[in-house]
Amino acid sequence: MTNTANIAKGLEGVLFTETRLTFINGAEGILTHLGIPIQEWAEKSTFEELSLALLDGELPTAAELARFDADLKANRAVPQGLLDVISAMPRGIHPMQALRTAVSYLGLLDPQAEETTEEARRAIAIRMIAQFATVIAAINRAQEGQEIVAPRMDLTHAGNFLYMLTGKEPTEEQARLFDIALVLHADHGMNASTFTAIATASTLSDMYSCITSAVGALKGPLHGGANEAVMDMLDEVGTPENAEAYITAKLDRKEKIMGVGHRVYKYFDPRSRVLRDYAAHVANKEGKSNYYQILETIERVVVERMGSRGIYPNVDFYSGTVYSDLGIRKEYFTPIFALARISGWCASVIEYTRDNRLLRPDAVYTGARDQHYVPLQERQ
Numbered sequence: 486m487t488n489t490a491n492i493a494k495g496l497e498g499v500l501f502t503e504t505r506l507t508f509i510n511g512a513e514g515i516l517t518h519l520g521i522p523i524q525e526w527a528e529k530s531t532f533e534e535l536s537l538a539l540l541d542g543e544l545p546t547a548a549e550l551a552r553f554d555a556d557l558k559a560n561r562a563v564p565q566g567l568l569d570v571i572s573a574m575p576r577g578i579h580p581m582q583a584l585r586t587a588v589s590y591l592g593l594l595d596p597q598a599e600e601t602t603e604e605a606r607r608a609i610a611i612r613m614i615a616q617f618a619t620v621i622a623a624i625n626r627a628q629e630g631q632e633i634v635a636p637r638m639d640l641t642h643a644g645n646f647l648y649m650l651t652g653k654e655p656t657e658e659q660a661r662l663f664d665i666a667l668v669l670h671a672d673h674g675m676n677a678s679t680f681t682a683i684a685t686a687s688t689l690s691d692m693y694s695c696i697t698s699a700v701g702a703l704k705g706p707l708h709g710g711a712n713e714a715v716m717d718m719l720d721e722v723g724t725p726e727n728a729e730a731y732i733t734a735k736l737d738r739k740e741k742i743m744g745v746g747h748r749v750y751k752y753f754d755p756r757s758r759v760l761r762d763y764a765a766h767v768a769n770k771e772g773k774s775n776y777y778q779i780l781e782t783i784e785r786v787v788v789e790r791m792g793s794r795g796i797y798p799n800v801d802f803y804s805g806t807v808y809s810d811l812g813i814r815k816e817y818f819t820p821i822f823a824l825a826r827i828s829g830w831c832a833s834v835i836e837y838t839r840d841n842r843l844l845r846p847d848a849v850y851t852g853a854r855d856q857h858y859v860p861l862q863e864r865q
């Protein structure tokens with residue numbers, strides 16, 4: 486007899502650990518880190534501060550933040566050996582493929598990589614938070630056949646990333662806008678990639694293995710890859726006039742719309758509201774973004790038709806328009822998600838391994854029983 490009634494498909498609603506970092510109320514669209522609403526983090530804080538707060542589980546003092554900021558800056562440069570590997574990667578690959586390989590390779594070059602004490606995990610986390618920016622920017626430059634840009638120490642994490650990516654110093658407003666996007670993406674409870682990082686950590690594996698697995702999980706279109714898929718959809722829609730008919734036909738065919746729906750949120754993802762406001766701000770200011778107008782229409786139709794089923798825009802819905810207005814190509818949207826989520830991944834691994842237990846769920850066996858091996862030559 487098999488009992489499949491108790492299967493929590495997709496582990497929906499399954500509680501497997503405690504956390505003090507992030508709280509989500511999906512019904513009301515509430516997200517907090519350390520009990521502080523995401524809107525306040527976005528408005529008042531920085532990616533550097535949130536990263537440290539997640540790592541330590543408390544708001545840092547000014548001195549602690551200054552030390553952390555200096556540590557990040559001191560770790561911005563990556564070994565030349567890694568830059569050589571990035572430069573030698575085949576052209577035309579997806580940057581998430583490149584990032585997955587680069588993180589793993591970074592581990593080969595870090596003498597501390599195999600250490601799994603909390604102290605070592607924290608030191609590696611700081612290096613990875615700093616170096617993700619350099620690595621992703623270097624991948625972009627190498628793939629574009631351009632000179633890799635060395636990090637600058639006088640810019641914020643967000644500003645320096647944009648500088649290394651484009652070779653041009655961003656305006657203060659651009660750097661701050663990008664910083665807010667990083668804050669919004671830094672952590673989100675037991676999402677698929679964080680869970681993957683934790684599953685790897687639960688075997689007492691090393692940080693680079695945890696984060697390499699997490700990058701792989703983030704890459705998929707049902708998770709971090711959705712931001713790029715939204716942009717593909719916008720390019721397919723083409724003009725704001727076309728948006729309503731396009732999305733109506735898609736919903737009629739029962740196709741999934743990218744950037745909407747969420748396992749936990751059954752109402753607006755609060756991050757999507759903050760990003761919508763910035764997308765609107767940029768679109769109005771520049772007077773150029775067709776993308777924003779298309780998204781507005783798609784949001785209206787989706788909420789009208791699917792809102793009663795709990796399907797609303799998620800964080801990936803508007804993020805791409807913000808990035809594209811900063812001149813970033815859509816293939817880099819998911820790597821940028823990783824650039825932010827590295828903090829949440831590292832903090833969650835550190836928190837989980839403090840009281841580690843091997844993650845090992847089970848499945849209901851529904852296959853054959855009481856069989857015997859049939860020799861190859863006797864099989865039909």
Ligand SMILES: CC(=O)SCCNC(=O)CCNC(=O)[C@H](O)C(C)(C)COP(=O)(O)OP(=O)(O)OC[C@H]1O[C@@H](n2cnc3c(N)ncnc32)[C@H](O)[C@@H]1OP(=O)(O)O
Binds near residue numbers: 676707747799
């Ligand atoms: C950062 C992030 O990871 S946020 C999420 C990013 N991913 C996306 O934007 C991809 C599009 N969204 C989705 O695929 C889903 O909403 C998920 C995977 C994110 C979460 O959804 P789940 O809770 O697992 O719901 P599931 O995929 O089982 O769908 C449940 C029902 O809602 C419908 N549904 C869910 N999402 C969507 C969507 N985006 N568009 C249309 N219908 C949807 C499904 O078709 C299904 O309908 P059915 O019951 O009639 O078959």
Ligand SMILES: O=C([O-])CC(=O)C(=O)O
Binds near residue numbers: 672674677747748749
């Ligand atoms: O929590 C999730 O399932 C997905 C998500 O929104 C995130 O990782 O930011």
